[in-house]
Amino acid sequence: MLLAGVAVYRAWPLLFPEVVMSATLDPRCNLRAGACSSRLGEGREVRFGIEPRDIPLIRPLTLRVEARGFDVQGVEVDFSGVDMNMGFNRPRLTRQGDGAYTGTATLPVCVRDVMQWEARVLLRTGAGLVSVPYQFLTAGPGAQLPAG
Template structure:
């Protein structure tokens, strides 16, 4: 009984970390290609979130240089939540550091995946004085030697 009680308390405390209460979510831009460069999303108030994975090829199990630029948003914290679509890949949310007004950088890493190609969502989470806002960006990774879906190779 004690174990069940402790596990319940731990789950209750972890729930906001795993599923944060997000106030505003930018629409997903299906034309975004993070392999080609940064992508920008616009929130409902007109503010902008630009996200880039600077590491060429977006490799698995290697450090990824991440950059977020904010325009019209006052942030106290910026994180990037990597979510595997179609397969649970575990908690993966690096926090970025402010380097200039509205600019945040950091390093993340994607885990190894058994699939030849995997679709991901990088959800930029921004803590503001008004609450948490998010901007989703999708991309695909491929194992070395595999062809990305939709490519002409």
């Protein structure tokens, strides 16, 4: 029991990092149409994109984050199901220079034909963690996304 308590205590900051700034979700963002930008005021901006744009399941996805106006020390993207727990999926991206970070991720197949996801871009800065959410849909094999 004590060992389990210590494990939870040590894992807590990884699973639930303290956020010092959080952007609001932009409902106009469509990652299938291209990268989306979120402005956080005072010249700060985060741009996030996923390739291929059809966002297939169980195939490697290329992630790109560009951050402007932040002292970024690291970037991760936390993928989670909006209304279904899909497990821990938080790849760490690699610095490419000039505020850009890239990496790869793979989304698992869900029992639902259409799944709504949230990709939360997490910027580790000198001031703390900055969180910027983006949402998108995926379709399982043979399923169609809703029109619109």
